[in-house]
Amino acid sequence: MIYDGAQRRIRIVFLLLFCILSALIVRLSYLQYVLRDAFVSKADNQHKMTLVLEPKRGEIYDTKGRVLALSVPTRSLFAVPGDIDSPFKVVEALSGPLGIEKGELFRKITQQKTFVYLKRKVDRELAQEIDKLKLKGVYSHEDTKRFYPKGELLANIIGVVNIDDDGLEGVELFCNRYLKGTRGVRLSEKDAAGREIIPLRFQEVPPIDGNNIHLTIDEVVQHIAEKELDAAYAAFHPKNASAIVMDVRTGDILAIANRPTFDPNNVNAAPPENRRNYAVTDFFEPGSTFKTITGAAALNEGAVRLTDTFFCENGSWKVPGKILHDSHGYGTLTFKEIIEKSSNIGICKVAARLGAAKLSKYIRDFGYGALTGITLPGEVCGILRPVQRWSKMSMTAIPMGQELTVTPIQMVRAYAAIANGGILLKPRFIKSIVTAQGELVKEYKPEPVRRVVSEKATRELIAALKGVVGEGGTAKRASIDGYEVAGKTGTAQKVGPDGRFSHTLYFASFIGFVPADNPRVVIMVCLNEPRPQYYGGVVAAPAFSEIARGVLKYLDVQPTAQPAETKLTKND
Amino acid sequence: MARQKNSGGKHANGGFVKNLTLFAVIGVTVALAYLWQHTQIIRTGYIIRDKEKRLAVLKKENQCLRLRICQLKSPRHIEQMIAQKDLRLASTKNWQYVYLQTAGAPSAAAPSLVAAKGASQPGKQVKKVSLHQPKDAPAARGEG
Numbered sequence: 094m095i096y097d098g099a100q101r102r103i104r105i106v107f108l109l110l111f112c113i114l115s116a117l118i119v120r121l122s123y124l125q126y127v128l129r130d131a132f133v134s135k136a137d138n139q140h141k142m143t144l145v146l147e148p149k150r151g152e153i154y155d156t157k158g159r160v161l162a163l164s165v166p167t168r169s170l171f172a173v174p175g176d177i178d179s180p181f182k183v184v185e186a187l188s189g190p191l192g193i194e195k196g197e198l199f200r201k202i203t204q205q206k207t208f209v210y211l212k213r214k215v216d217r218e219l220a221q222e223i224d225k226l227k228l229k230g231v232y233s234h235e236d237t238k239r240f241y242p243k244g245e246l247l248a249n250i251i252g253v254v255n256i257d258d259d260g261l262e263g264v265e266l267f268c269n270r271y272l273k274g275t276r277g278v279r280l281s282e283k284d285a286a287g288r289e290i291i292p293l294r295f296q297e298v299p300p301i302d303g304n305n306i307h308l309t310i311d312e313v314v315q316h317i318a319e320k321e322l323d324a325a326y327a328a329f330h331p332k333n334a335s336a337i338v339m340d341v342r343t344g345d346i347l348a349i350a351n352r353p354t355f356d357p358n359n360v361n362a363a364p365p366e367n368r369r370n371y372a373v374t375d376f377f378e379p380g381s382t383f384k385t386i387t388g389a390a391a392l393n394e395g396a397v398r399l400t401d402t403f404f405c406e407n408g409s410w411k412v413p414g415k416i417l418h419d420s421h422g423y424g425t426l427t428f429k430e431i432i433e434k435s436s437n438i439g440i441c442k443v444a445a446r447l448g449a450a451k452l453s454k455y456i457r458d459f460g461y462g463a464l465t466g467i468t469l470p471g472e473v474c475g476i477l478r479p480v481q482r483w484s485k486m487s488m489t490a491i492p493m494g495q496e497l498t499v500t501p502i503q504m505v506r507a508y509a510a511i512a513n514g515g516i517l518l519k520p521r522f523i524k525s526i527v528t529a530q531g532e533l534v535k536e537y538k539p540e541p542v543r544r545v546v547s548e549k550a551t552r553e554l555i556a557a558l559k560g561v562v563g564e565g566g567t568a569k570r571a572s573i574d575g576y577e578v579a580g581k582t583g584t585a586q587k588v589g590p591d592g593r594f595s596h597t598l599y600f601a602s603f604i605g606f607v608p609a610d611n612p613r614v615v616i617m618v619c620l621n622e623p624r625p626q627y628y629g630g631v632v633a634a635p636a637f638s639e640i641a642r643g644v645l646k647y648l649d650v651q652p653t654a655q656p657a658e659t660k661l662t663k664n665d
Numbered sequence: 666m667a668r669q670k671n672s673g674g675k676h677a678n679g680g681f682v683k684n685l686t687l688f689a690v691i692g693v694t695v696a697l698a699y700l701w702q703h704t705q706i707i708r709t710g711y712i713i714r715d716k717e718k719r720l721a722v723l724k725k726e727n728q729c730l731r732l733r734i735c736q737l738k739s740p741r742h743i744e745q746m747i748a749q750k751d752l753r754l755a756s757t758k759n760w761q762y763v764y765l766q767t768a769g770a771p772s773a774a775a776p777s778l779v780a781a782k783g784a785s786q787p788g789k790q791v792k793k794v795s796l797h798q799p800k801d802a803p804a805a806r807g808e809g
Contacts, residue, residue, distance in 0.1 A: 160735045166725035217725070242735030291710035291717075316740040 142283045148274025149529065150239065150258050151303030153251060153265075155312045156345070156524060162241050162251055162265070164258070168220035169213040169236040172202050177230030186226055187211065190219060202230070213256055214238040239265075241357040247315055249351040249370045250469065253360050262368055264306060264523075267470045271526050271534070274303035302529035309345035309524050314338055317643035318348035322618065325636040326352040329623035331601075335372040335501050336619075336636065338644060341509040341612045343539040344518030346467070347644070349373075374471040376498040377600045377621070380585025381567075381629070383494030384440045385558065387447070388432055389511055390455035392553050393546040396446040399429045399553050405438045414486045417441060433560035435567050435582060437493045444492035452492065453480035458545045459507040460517055461499055467520045468537070475499045494585060501602075505617045508604050511555070512579075512612035514548040516541050555579045559609045571603055571634035573642050575652030579612070580605020580637065582629035587622065598622050603633035607641045608653045616640050 124132070153162040170191070177183055180202050188195045191212045201209050213236065220233045239254045252263020260269035277300030282293035322336045331352075338348040351371050355363035369375070391397045408422030419436050431439030444452055456462070462477030476498040483491070490496040502520060510517040519540040526535040558579035562571045567582045583602040589595030602619035606612040618633040618640065626632055736742060748754040 159738070160731070163728070163732060163735070165728050165732050217729075240732050242732055243739045244736075244741065246739065246741060288711070289714055290707060291713050292706045293710075313740060 140282050142281050142287075142289060144279040144281065144289075146277035146279060146298075146300040147235075147237070148276060148300040149302040150237065150254075150274060151268075151272040151305045151529070153272075153306045153308065155308055155310045155315075156347075157311065158307070159312045161243055161247060161308070161310075161312070162239060164237040165240050166217060167214045167236050167238040168217055168233040170211040170215060170220060170223060170231065170233045172209050172211055173230050173232070174202055174204055174206055174209060175230070177202055177228075183228050183231060186228060187223065187231070190223065191215070243312065244358065245354050245356055246312070246319060247310060247349070248354050248357045249368060250310070250349050251357065252470075253357050253368070263370065263469065264308070267468060268306050268523070268526070271306065272303040275301040277301070304526050304528050304534050306526055307524045309340075309343075309347065309521050310349070311347045311647075313647055314644050315348040315350065317647065318350040318616075318640050321636045321639040321643070322350045322352055324639070325618065325620060325632060329601075329620055329626060329632045331620035331623040331632075333369070333371050333375075334618070334620045336640060337372050337501055337505045337617045338640065339505050339509050339520065339615050341512040341606055341615050344506070344509065344521045345524075345539070346520055346522045347614065370469065370471065371621075372501040373467060373469050374473060374500075376473055376475040376500050377619075378497065378585045378587070379494040379499050379504060379602070380583040380600065381435045381437075381494060382504060382581045382583035382602055382604050383497075383499070384432060384435065384492065385511065385554065385581050386456060386459055386461075386507060387440055387444050387452065387492040388428070388557065389459075389546050389550060389554050390452055391428075391443050391447045393455070393550040394447055394451055397428045397443055399427065399557060401428050402426065403428070403431060403439045403442045405431070405436050405442075408438070410438045410441075412441070412486070412489045414484075415489070417489055429557040429560060430565075432554075432557040432581070433563070433566045435561075440492050441489045444488055449480050449483055449488055452488075453483070455545070456491070456497070458517070458543065459510065460542070461497065461503055461507070465500075465502050465506055465520050467502055468523045472502070473500060475503060494583065501617055501619055504602075504604055505615055508606060508617070509615045510545050511551050511558075512606040512615050515544050515546040515551050517543050517545050555609055558605070562605070567628075568603055568605075568630040568634040570630060571605060571638050571641075573607065573638055573645070576607050576641070576645060576650075577609035577653055578605050578607050578638075578641065579609035580634075582634060583619075584627060584629045599627040601627050601629040601632045603629050603637045605637060605641075607645060608650065610653065613648060613650050614641070614644055616644070 150164045152160055152164075155161055170187075172183070180199055183202055184195050184199050187193070188198050191198070193201075193212065198211070201211060211231070215233075223231065224233060237258065239258060241248065241251065250263050252265040252267075253261050254265050255261050258273075260266035260272065265272065277298045278296075279294060279298075280296040282290045282295075284290055318336045318338055322334055325331075326334050334352045336348065336350040337346065339346055349370070349372050351369065353363070353367045355367040360368075388397075392399075402425050404425050405419060405423035406417075407424060408419040410417045417438050419434075419438055421434070423430075423434060423436050423439070426434065426436055426439050428439075428443060430436075431443065456477060462474060464472050464474045478487075478497075483496075487496055506517065506520055519542055521537055521539055523537050525533060525537065527533055558581060559577055560566050561581055562568050562578040568580060571578055571580055571582075580603060583600070583604070585600040585602075586594040586596070587598040587600055589598055600619065600621055601623050602617065604615070604617040606615040616637055618636045620632050623632045
């Protein structure tokens with residue numbers, strides 16, 4: 094019996110042991126097979142680390158390699174609200190240095206979140222000072238900030254980026270995919286202190302830095318254009334103003350200036366409309382500057398010669414639907430004088446010889462009604478109706494730059510075609526895109542589009558345009574000592590709120606090229622609603638003259654004409 | 666024979682122990698050497714890490730200095746901060762480049778741009794000097 098009892102107890106013990114072992118085996122199997130991944134992940138988290146390697150955003154350079162935009166290192170401050178012991182202490186310590194109101198900062202750090210940014214992209218020195226305070230729950234990480242070392246220079250063109258360094262406007266937006274770069278990653282192991290153990294790095298995909306953009310813009314030319322445009326903007330108070338400088342031989346844009354503008358390093362200080370690139374995104378009725386296009390078409394078709402005469406109706410001519418006026422009453426003028434004196438009646442009579450179909454063809458050939466293809470965002474093509482939809486009044490409006498709208502960049506391109514002997518060029522704004530290591534990714538070469546008019550026609554037209562700046566012309570203030578200038582003024586009436594042409598709102602412009610007989614640059618200056626004066630020859634021509642003077646000297650273009658002795662001391 | 670056998674066995678045992686000891690010593694030495702090497706690798710890794718951090722910091726400082734240089738070289742900065750504020754020069758108005766050249770080789774194209782007397786040196790060819798003429802400055806020879 095005793096033996097039986099012992100046997101039974103032994104069996105019970107063994108049974109219990111078996112049950113316990115079985116339970117352990119089941120539990121171990123569960124841990125090993127079912128929960129394996131979770132535990133492996135926990136272990137990996139403890140000793141493995143994954144580092145995201147941020148690429149450097151590409152830089153933007155001018156044509157001579159001067160930096161216009163670059164990224165510099167900063168730090169971003171963040172908090173882990175759960176780690177903060179004393180929110181009041183944090184608020185007291187950080188409110189002042191970060192410039193955040195105490196209530197707002199308190200609300201941020203007491204949120205039910207695991208991560209909250211306190212302030213992004215702060216100076217590294219400030220971040221280091223805050224790190225020294227060793228506030229529990231407040232940390233910082235590496236970041237970069239886009240900086241524009243030239244400040245307002247070219248701001249409307251280069252554009253800006255958002256807080257995550259993605260392009261929002263201008264070149265930053267247009268070339269964002271080239272500038273941004275690609276993130277890299279590094280897998281490694283870390284020690285108990287969280288430091289990377291470099292010999293145990295086991296995988297690394299390096300980041301690819303963004304490409305650098307080289308523009309055709311020349312910083313000095315841009316500075317000249319902006320400075321002179323500033324002067325015109327201050328003197329005549331237009332709603333907005335633009336100036337463009339283009340190389341007539343290559344189509345390279347050397348400068349695009351817009352006013353009003355903004356400081357790209359402090360974007361929020363100016364209203365959003367100040368960021369517009371008026372030279373490309375806005376269109377207007379060109380007015381008299383468009384007479385050059387009509388004249389070029391007529392000369393090329395042989396419809397007129399420079400010496401052909403037209404009766405200009407003594408300044409008032411009744412045509413279907415309206416009465417055409419000239420600024421002065423002219424009798425008989427030659428074609429050359431029509432251009433020089435900017436006679437509306439004369440140019441409409443010239444256009445009548447040409448015919449609507451041909452005029453329409455030339456206007457389109459000069460690139461109006463279509464995008465120029467400039468590598469900038471937001472370009473518009475203006476409004477140009479097909480010739481079939483022209484009204485009876487069109488042939489007394491379009492030849493003098495009404496009933497159609499154009500952009501400044503279209504005007505500059507068309508004048509460049511006249512200046513270079515008749516070849517329409519695609520405006521070139523980006524010269525090349527290269528990697529951070531200097532390898533060429535993409536190159537933009539000068540691109541002739543088509544021949545629009547013959548060289549002979551352009552030579553004749555240039556002779557007429559030179560007269561505009563001479564005695565008896567409308568733009569004597571555009572003249573430059575030592576250089577011959579060819580150009581045309583424009584003073585276009587704008588449509589008022591009542592839908593009729595206003596007698597107080599004007600779009601004033603001057604566009605021309607220098608030196609007239611061997612042109613290097615074409616320059617346009619336009620002012621939208623200048624006041625109190627509004628004539629293109631008064632408000633835009635002086636700015637043109639100053640820009641051209643500076644650019645020619647900078648480009649080392651030798652004077653072609655002996656300057657008048659009296660003019661030597663003009664500005665002394 | 667038995668004695669001989671025993672002494673042979675003792676010999677064999679002694680050799681085995683010796684060999685075992687030798688192997689153990691070698692094994693321990695190799696293990697220690699491995700550990701030492703591993704420690705050195707880790708230690709060198711930390712040094713490399715510190716150098717990498719230093720390199721990154723220097724690169725960042727370099728980038729900040731590049732930014733500063735770009736800002737200082739900006740024409741607007743030179744004009745407004747240095748010329749007008751620091752040197753108290755008059756505001757620039759006209760853009761002027763003066764061409765200096767030898768007296769024996771006057772430029773036919775631009776006689777009016779030859780610099781003032783004494784500015785040119787014999788033997789020197791045309792040299793371009795860029796400057797801005799202050800609006801209120803006294804009359805200078807050449808283009809105004």
